[in-house]
Amino acid sequence: MALVEIREVDKSFKREAQTVDVYHGLTIDFEQGSYTALMGPSGSGKSTLLNLVAGLDKPTRGTVRVNGAEVSAMTASQLADWRARTIGFVFQSYNLLPVLTARQNVELPLLLTNLRKAERAERTAIALDVVGLADRMDHFPRQLSGGQEQRVAIARAIVADPVLILLDEPTGQLDAKSSEEVLDLMRRLNEEFHKTIMMVTHDARAAAQARRVLHLEKGVLLEREEAVVS
Numbered sequence: 117m118a119l120v121e122i123r124e125v126d127k128s129f130k131r132e133a134q135t136v137d138v139y140h141g142l143t144i145d146f147e148q149g150s151y152t153a154l155m156g157p158s159g160s161g162k163s164t165l166l167n168l169v170a171g172l173d174k175p176t177r178g179t180v181r182v183n184g185a186e187v188s189a190m191t192a193s194q195l196a197d198w199r200a201r202t203i204g205f206v207f208q209s210y211n212l213l214p215v216l217t218a219r220q221n222v223e224l225p226l227l228l229t230n231l232r233k234a235e236r237a238e239r240t241a242i243a244l245d246v247v248g249l250a251d252r253m254d255h256f257p258r259q260l261s262g263g264q265e266q267r268v269a270i271a272r273a274i275v276a277d278p279v280l281i282l283l284d285e286p287t288g289q290l291d292a293k294s295s296e297e298v299l300d301l302m303r304r305l306n307e308e309f310h311k312t313i314m315m316v317t318h319d320a321r322a323a324a325q326a327r328r329v330l331h332l333e334k335g336v337l338l339e340r341e342e343a344v345v346s
Protein backbone atom coordinates (compact mmCIF):
# COMPACT_ATOMS: atom_id res chain seq x y z
CA MET A 117 0.00 0.00 0.00
CA ALA A 118 1.34 3.41 -0.95
CA LEU A 119 1.28 6.12 1.74
CA VAL A 120 -0.83 8.37 -0.50
CA GLU A 121 -3.30 6.87 -2.97
CA ILE A 122 -5.24 9.14 -5.28
CA ARG A 123 -7.88 7.29 -7.26
CA GLU A 124 -9.98 8.55 -10.17
CA VAL A 125 -10.17 12.03 -8.74
CA ASP A 126 -12.15 14.74 -10.47
CA LYS A 127 -11.92 18.25 -9.12
CA SER A 128 -13.84 21.22 -10.37
CA PHE A 129 -14.59 24.60 -8.86
CA LYS A 130 -17.91 26.30 -9.52
CA ARG A 131 -17.90 30.07 -9.72
CA GLU A 132 -21.28 31.54 -10.50
CA ALA A 133 -22.20 30.15 -13.93
CA GLN A 134 -18.60 29.08 -14.62
CA THR A 135 -17.02 25.74 -13.83
CA VAL A 136 -13.24 25.32 -13.69
CA ASP A 137 -12.21 21.70 -14.26
CA VAL A 138 -8.83 21.06 -12.66
CA TYR A 139 -8.52 17.27 -12.97
CA HIS A 140 -10.43 14.46 -14.52
CA GLY A 141 -9.70 10.89 -13.40
CA LEU A 142 -6.44 11.66 -11.64
CA THR A 143 -4.83 8.46 -10.29
CA ILE A 144 -1.40 8.40 -8.66
CA ASP A 145 0.53 6.89 -5.73
CA PHE A 146 3.16 8.37 -3.45
CA GLU A 147 5.19 5.75 -1.63
CA GLN A 148 6.21 5.87 2.02
CA GLY A 149 9.63 7.52 2.26
CA SER A 150 9.44 9.14 -1.19
CA TYR A 151 10.46 12.72 -1.98
CA THR A 152 8.49 14.20 -4.87
CA ALA A 153 8.63 17.60 -6.54
CA LEU A 154 5.42 18.78 -8.19
CA MET A 155 5.93 21.27 -10.99
CA GLY A 156 3.69 22.81 -13.62
CA PRO A 157 2.33 26.15 -14.82
CA SER A 158 0.33 28.53 -12.66
CA GLY A 159 -3.26 27.35 -12.34
CA SER A 160 -2.46 23.72 -13.21
CA GLY A 161 -3.73 22.50 -9.83
CA LYS A 162 -0.56 21.93 -7.79
CA SER A 163 -1.84 23.63 -4.63
CA THR A 164 -5.22 21.99 -5.10
CA LEU A 165 -3.52 18.58 -5.09
CA LEU A 166 -1.77 19.30 -1.75
CA ASN A 167 -5.05 20.61 -0.33
CA LEU A 168 -6.87 17.41 -1.32
CA VAL A 169 -4.15 15.28 0.30
CA ALA A 170 -4.29 17.35 3.50
CA GLY A 171 -8.08 17.21 3.56
CA LEU A 172 -8.29 21.00 3.26
CA ASP A 173 -10.48 20.49 0.20
CA LYS A 174 -12.60 17.60 -1.11
CA PRO A 175 -12.54 15.95 -4.53
CA THR A 176 -15.64 16.34 -6.69
CA ARG A 177 -15.39 12.61 -7.37
CA GLY A 178 -12.97 9.80 -6.47
CA THR A 179 -10.97 8.99 -3.35
CA VAL A 180 -7.86 10.22 -1.54
CA ARG A 181 -6.30 7.84 0.98
CA VAL A 182 -3.39 8.66 3.26
CA ASN A 183 -1.85 5.97 5.45
CA GLY A 184 -4.93 3.81 4.88
CA ALA A 185 -7.41 6.48 5.95
CA GLU A 186 -9.91 7.84 3.46
CA VAL A 187 -9.37 11.58 3.78
CA SER A 188 -12.05 12.41 1.24
CA ALA A 189 -14.72 10.77 3.46
CA MET A 190 -13.85 12.31 6.86
CA THR A 191 -15.97 14.88 8.67
CA ALA A 192 -14.55 18.29 9.53
CA SER A 193 -13.85 17.40 13.17
CA GLN A 194 -12.26 14.04 12.27
CA LEU A 195 -10.11 15.89 9.75
CA ALA A 196 -8.77 18.49 12.18
CA ASP A 197 -7.60 15.79 14.57
CA TRP A 198 -6.27 13.49 11.83
CA ARG A 199 -4.42 16.33 10.10
CA ALA A 200 -2.69 17.45 13.31
CA ARG A 201 -1.30 13.93 13.80
CA THR A 202 -0.52 13.01 10.18
CA ILE A 203 0.38 16.04 8.08
CA GLY A 204 2.91 18.84 8.32
CA PHE A 205 2.11 21.72 5.95
CA VAL A 206 4.59 24.44 4.93
CA PHE A 207 3.48 27.44 2.86
CA GLN A 208 5.38 29.94 0.74
CA SER A 209 4.37 32.76 3.11
CA TYR A 210 5.49 30.97 6.35
CA ASN A 211 2.11 31.70 8.06
CA LEU A 212 3.66 32.23 11.49
CA LEU A 213 1.61 34.08 14.09
CA PRO A 214 3.38 37.43 14.66
CA VAL A 215 2.36 37.73 18.32
CA LEU A 216 3.88 34.38 19.25
CA THR A 217 7.58 33.55 19.69
CA ALA A 218 9.28 30.88 17.59
CA ARG A 219 8.82 28.44 20.47
CA GLN A 220 5.10 29.23 20.81
CA ASN A 221 4.53 29.00 17.04
CA VAL A 222 6.18 25.59 16.90
CA GLU A 223 4.24 24.33 19.93
CA LEU A 224 0.85 25.23 18.41
CA PRO A 225 0.05 21.88 16.71
CA LEU A 226 0.82 20.07 19.98
CA LEU A 227 -1.98 21.95 21.73
CA LEU A 228 -4.34 19.75 19.70
CA THR A 229 -2.82 16.62 21.25
CA ASN A 230 -3.08 15.44 24.86
CA LEU A 231 0.64 15.74 25.53
CA ARG A 232 1.61 17.29 28.86
CA LYS A 233 3.29 20.65 29.07
CA ALA A 234 6.76 19.24 29.79
CA GLU A 235 6.60 16.89 26.83
CA ARG A 236 5.34 19.65 24.56
CA ALA A 237 8.27 21.80 25.62
CA GLU A 238 10.72 18.98 24.97
CA ARG A 239 9.36 18.21 21.50
CA THR A 240 9.31 21.88 20.60
CA ALA A 241 12.96 22.24 21.62
CA ILE A 242 13.91 19.18 19.56
CA ALA A 243 12.10 20.46 16.45
CA LEU A 244 13.77 23.87 16.72
CA ASP A 245 17.11 22.15 17.22
CA VAL A 246 16.60 20.03 14.05
CA VAL A 247 16.10 23.20 12.00
CA GLY A 248 19.14 24.88 13.61
CA LEU A 249 17.27 27.53 15.59
CA ALA A 250 17.75 26.36 19.18
CA ASP A 251 19.23 29.77 20.01
CA ARG A 252 16.30 31.75 18.56
CA MET A 253 13.44 30.11 20.48
CA ASP A 254 12.29 33.30 22.18
CA HIS A 255 12.45 35.55 19.16
CA PHE A 256 9.33 36.81 17.42
CA PRO A 257 8.89 36.31 13.65
CA ARG A 258 9.70 39.98 12.94
CA GLN A 259 13.09 39.46 14.61
CA LEU A 260 14.00 36.64 12.22
CA SER A 261 15.12 36.59 8.59
CA GLY A 262 12.85 35.08 5.92
CA GLY A 263 14.93 31.92 5.84
CA GLN A 264 14.76 31.62 9.62
CA GLU A 265 11.01 32.20 9.59
CA GLN A 266 10.62 29.42 7.05
CA ARG A 267 12.72 27.12 9.24
CA VAL A 268 10.42 27.90 12.20
CA ALA A 269 7.49 26.98 9.93
CA ILE A 270 9.25 23.69 9.11
CA ALA A 271 9.84 23.03 12.83
CA ARG A 272 6.11 23.60 13.38
CA ALA A 273 5.36 21.18 10.53
CA ILE A 274 7.48 18.39 12.02
CA VAL A 275 6.86 18.87 15.76
CA ALA A 276 3.98 16.38 15.92
CA ASP A 277 6.10 13.82 14.03
CA PRO A 278 3.82 13.55 10.95
CA VAL A 279 4.37 10.83 8.34
CA LEU A 280 3.82 13.26 5.49
CA ILE A 281 5.20 16.73 4.87
CA LEU A 282 3.52 18.92 2.25
CA LEU A 283 5.27 22.06 1.04
CA ASP A 284 3.78 24.66 -1.28
CA GLU A 285 6.61 26.66 -2.88
CA PRO A 286 8.64 26.71 0.37
CA THR A 287 11.54 28.59 -1.23
CA GLY A 288 9.37 30.99 -3.25
CA GLN A 289 10.24 34.02 -1.11
CA LEU A 290 13.80 33.08 -0.17
CA ASP A 291 17.20 34.11 -1.51
CA ALA A 292 19.58 31.47 -2.89
CA LYS A 293 21.37 30.82 0.41
CA SER A 294 18.21 30.49 2.51
CA SER A 295 16.64 28.29 -0.18
CA GLU A 296 19.62 26.01 0.00
CA GLU A 297 19.31 25.77 3.80
CA VAL A 298 15.65 24.87 3.55
CA LEU A 299 16.33 22.29 0.83
CA ASP A 300 19.20 20.73 2.80
CA LEU A 301 16.82 20.42 5.69
CA MET A 302 14.18 18.72 3.54
CA ARG A 303 16.77 16.27 2.28
CA ARG A 304 17.76 15.42 5.87
CA LEU A 305 14.13 15.00 6.90
CA ASN A 306 13.70 12.55 4.03
CA GLU A 307 16.99 10.65 4.34
CA GLU A 308 17.58 10.69 8.10
CA PHE A 309 14.06 10.90 9.49
CA HIS A 310 12.36 8.98 6.63
CA LYS A 311 9.66 11.58 6.14
CA THR A 312 7.58 11.36 2.98
CA ILE A 313 7.70 14.70 1.18
CA MET A 314 5.51 16.26 -1.52
CA MET A 315 6.83 19.66 -2.54
CA VAL A 316 5.31 22.08 -5.04
CA THR A 317 8.03 24.18 -6.62
CA HIS A 318 8.83 26.35 -9.63
CA ASP A 319 12.53 26.17 -8.82
CA ALA A 320 14.60 23.69 -10.86
CA ARG A 321 17.22 23.54 -8.09
CA ALA A 322 14.55 22.57 -5.60
CA ALA A 323 13.19 19.93 -7.96
CA ALA A 324 16.70 18.55 -8.45
CA GLN A 325 16.76 17.62 -4.75
CA ALA A 326 13.70 15.43 -5.06
CA ARG A 327 13.93 11.83 -6.14
CA ARG A 328 10.85 12.05 -8.34
CA VAL A 329 9.65 14.99 -10.41
CA LEU A 330 6.04 15.23 -11.58
CA HIS A 331 4.75 17.80 -14.04
CA LEU A 332 1.12 18.77 -13.84
CA GLU A 333 -0.26 20.16 -17.06
CA LYS A 334 -3.88 20.57 -18.12
CA GLY A 335 -5.04 18.17 -15.42
CA VAL A 336 -2.55 15.44 -16.37
CA LEU A 337 0.49 14.34 -14.36
CA LEU A 338 3.60 13.54 -16.36
CA GLU A 339 6.50 11.79 -14.71
CA ARG A 340 10.11 12.72 -15.37
CA GLU A 341 12.65 10.47 -13.75
CA GLU A 342 15.69 12.59 -14.54
CA ALA A 343 16.03 15.92 -12.79
CA VAL A 344 15.73 18.98 -14.99
CA VAL A 345 18.70 21.16 -14.06
CA SER A 346 20.78 23.46 -16.18
Ligand SMILES: Nc1ncnc2c1ncn2[C@@H]1O[C@H](COP(=O)(O)OP(=O)(O)OP(=O)(O)O)[C@@H](O)[C@H]1O
Binds near residue numbers: 130131163164165
Ligand atom coordinates in the same frame (compact mmCIF):
# COMPACT_ATOMS: atom_id res chain seq x y z
N1 LIG B 1 -11.32 28.04 -4.09
C1 LIG B 1 -11.33 28.13 -5.43
N2 LIG B 1 -12.41 28.58 -6.08
C2 LIG B 1 -12.44 28.64 -7.41
N3 LIG B 1 -11.42 28.27 -8.22
C3 LIG B 1 -10.31 27.82 -7.63
C4 LIG B 1 -10.20 27.72 -6.19
N4 LIG B 1 -8.97 27.22 -5.91
C5 LIG B 1 -8.35 27.03 -7.08
N5 LIG B 1 -9.15 27.38 -8.13
C6 LIG B 1 -8.81 27.26 -9.56
O1 LIG B 1 -8.31 25.95 -9.80
C7 LIG B 1 -7.19 25.98 -10.68
C8 LIG B 1 -5.98 25.37 -9.99
O2 LIG B 1 -5.56 26.21 -8.94
P1 LIG B 1 -4.26 25.92 -8.04
O3 LIG B 1 -4.22 26.96 -6.99
O4 LIG B 1 -4.28 24.52 -7.59
O5 LIG B 1 -3.08 26.13 -9.10
P2 LIG B 1 -1.49 26.10 -8.89
O6 LIG B 1 -0.96 25.06 -9.84
O7 LIG B 1 -1.18 25.91 -7.44
O8 LIG B 1 -1.05 27.54 -9.40
P3 LIG B 1 0.14 28.53 -8.86
O9 LIG B 1 1.42 28.01 -9.46
O10 LIG B 1 -0.24 29.86 -9.43
O11 LIG B 1 0.12 28.51 -7.37
C9 LIG B 1 -7.01 27.45 -11.09
O12 LIG B 1 -7.67 27.65 -12.31
C10 LIG B 1 -7.70 28.20 -9.96
O13 LIG B 1 -8.21 29.43 -10.43
Ligand SMILES: [Mg+2]
Binds near residue numbers: 162164284
Ligand atom coordinates in the same frame (compact mmCIF):
# COMPACT_ATOMS: atom_id res chain seq x y z
MG1 LIG C 1 -0.29 27.16 -6.02
